[in-house]
Amino acid sequence: MATEEKINADVIIIGAGIAGLSLALRALQHGLNSVVLDDSRRGATYSATGIIAPRLDYMLKDIDLVSISDRQCELYKFMFPRIVMPQRFLIPINPDQKHIFSHFDSLLRKYDKITPKRETNLPSSSRISQSELERREPKIRRGIFEGAFCLWEFKIDPTELLCEVERLNKKMGSSYTRIRIDRKTLEFKLKNKRIAEIKATTFGGVSLKIEGGTNPLVVVNASGPWIQDITAPLGINLNIKLRLGIQMSVPGCYFQSGIITFNKKGGYCICLPKGNYIQAGPTNTLYTGHPDNSYESRDGFDSLVNNFRSILDPNVPVGECRFLKSGLRVKPNFGDTNRPIIWSHKSSGFENFYTLFPGKMSLGLLAADEMLGVVAKDGWHNLNIAPDIKCTLDGNEVMRNRLFLKAERIKSLAKVGKAIFLS
Numbered sequence: 001m002a003t004e005e006k007i008n009a010d011v012i013i014i015g016a017g018i019a020g021l022s023l024a025l026r027a028l029q030h031g032l033n034s035v036v037l038d039d040s041r042r043g044a045t046y047s048a049t050g051i052i053a054p055r056l057d058y059m060l061k062d063i064d065l066v067s068i069s070d071r072q073c074e075l076y077k078f079m080f081p082r083i084v085m086p087q088r089f090l091i092p093i094n095p096d097q098k099h100i101f102s103h104f105d106s107l108l109r110k111y112d113k114i115t116p117k118r119e120t121n122l123p124s125s126s127r128i129s130q131s132e133l134e135r136r137e138p139k140i141r142r143g144i145f146e147g148a149f150c151l152w153e154f155k156i157d158p159t160e161l162l163c164e165v166e167r168l169n170k171k172m173g174s175s176y177t178r179i180r181i182d183r184k185t186l187e188f189k190l191k192n193k194r195i196a197e198i199k200a201t202t203f204g205g206v207s208l209k210i211e212g213g214t215n216p217l218v219v220v221n222a223s224g225p226w227i228q229d230i231t232a233p234l235g236i237n238l239n240i241k242l243r244l245g246i247q248m249s250v251p252g253c254y255f256q257s258g259i260i261t262f263n264k265k266g267g268y269c270i271c272l273p274k275g276n277y278i279q280a281g282p283t284n285t286l287y288t289g290h291p292d293n294s295y296e297s298r299d300g301f302d303s304l305v306n307n308f309r310s311i312l313d314p315n316v317p318v319g320e321c322r323f324l325k326s327g328l329r330v331k332p333n334f335g336d337t338n339r340p341i342i343w344s345h346k347s348s349g350f351e352n353f354y355t356l357f358p359g360k361m362s363l364g365l366l367a368a369d370e371m372l373g374v375v376a377k378d379g380w381h382n383l384n385i386a387p388d389i390k391c392t393l394d395g396n397e398v399m400r401n402r403l404f405l406k407a408e409r410i411k412s413l414a415k416v417g418k419a420i421f422l423s
Helices: 018-029 063-079 095-101 104-114 116-121 130-136 158-170 224-234 291-296 301-311 361-377 398-422
Strands: 004-008 011-014 034-038 085-092 126-128 148-155 176-191 194-202 207-211 218-221 240-251 258-262 268-273 277-281 285-287 322-332 341-344 353-357
Touching (some): 011 018, 018 034, 018 176, 018 361, 063 104, 063 116, 063 148, 063 361, 085 130, 104 116, 104 148, 104 398, 126 130, 158 361, 218 224, 224 240, 224 291, 224 353, 240 301, 258 301, 268 301, 291 322, 353 361
Parallel strands (some): 004 207, 011 218, 034 176, 085 258
Antiparallel strands (some): 085 148, 176 194, 194 207, 240 277, 240 285, 240 322, 258 268, 268 277, 341 353
């Protein structure tokens, strides 16, 4: 006879990546009982490069988000000092791509200026000569780079980050429950346009029935690349696409610094020292298959190999380039953005059901705060949170988002262009 278990919760969170675990943490800190449902699949957080940075390359798209990210990166450094570490990065200057690097000096100075939290904790950006580049990195291809730009960012092991957030959640005791379920058994029971309960079966064969207690129940879909899997059976179609990011590993100690290269289209690749091997990635290609099959795809792997070999001196023996991991990132169809996105499914007949995507790893806590702001604004719980969204995009407002992102891009280009002109 199957075992049955009944659980009461204020918030049910589907997904145990950085968005789901951060939301659980913030909910617990506001006195809400949280249940996280996890099916053990490794999503976008696990496959991240591991750079905690405001993103220099994003200054031209959304300079306000760069400033917001700066404060979030400092928060990670404050909360997780043991695992957030400084890393020097070099951006080699290729004479064949001078149009990309012509204003980099001014761009880096502007980047330092609008990221004061980062600038307080890390050395300022600088430019080094060809001879200095080859002295610091003796295995880099010699005689082809006109020096390099040097900047510092923080790095983190994504798996360790998730473990640390999980550790904080467990400190809350009985207010936090994480359960690994068979996702195929997930069921929603609807009553008066609200999800009244969720049923599922654990991998151990226990039948679960999770419902609200004395407080209203809120359900948040934070399952990363699989968010469409959760909403589709309910007749909800999210306006998203998936981008595939592959990481490869090469055994050996090739570089002391992280090496960042850009292609002619502005895409970037990071070669990051990991002790006894180099991690290179990510790729960024459109993925149209199911998330469960993404590990089979090698689209972009050859370009990673070629990129790595192109910056390495040809006389240096290279170990076998191996597939390391892959992950999928959610991107909205209404524009190129790394801002968190929240979808309310009220118009689809599910008043207490939301979908959350954090945008990028370093915004996990911010996305959680703003998700709870929406919960408070919609009247589900009386939380001491400002209800106005300051960063997150409303996934239901496609046209408004498109216009907002266009305006942000114009503003960013104007600000950065002015800084470069005045320099």
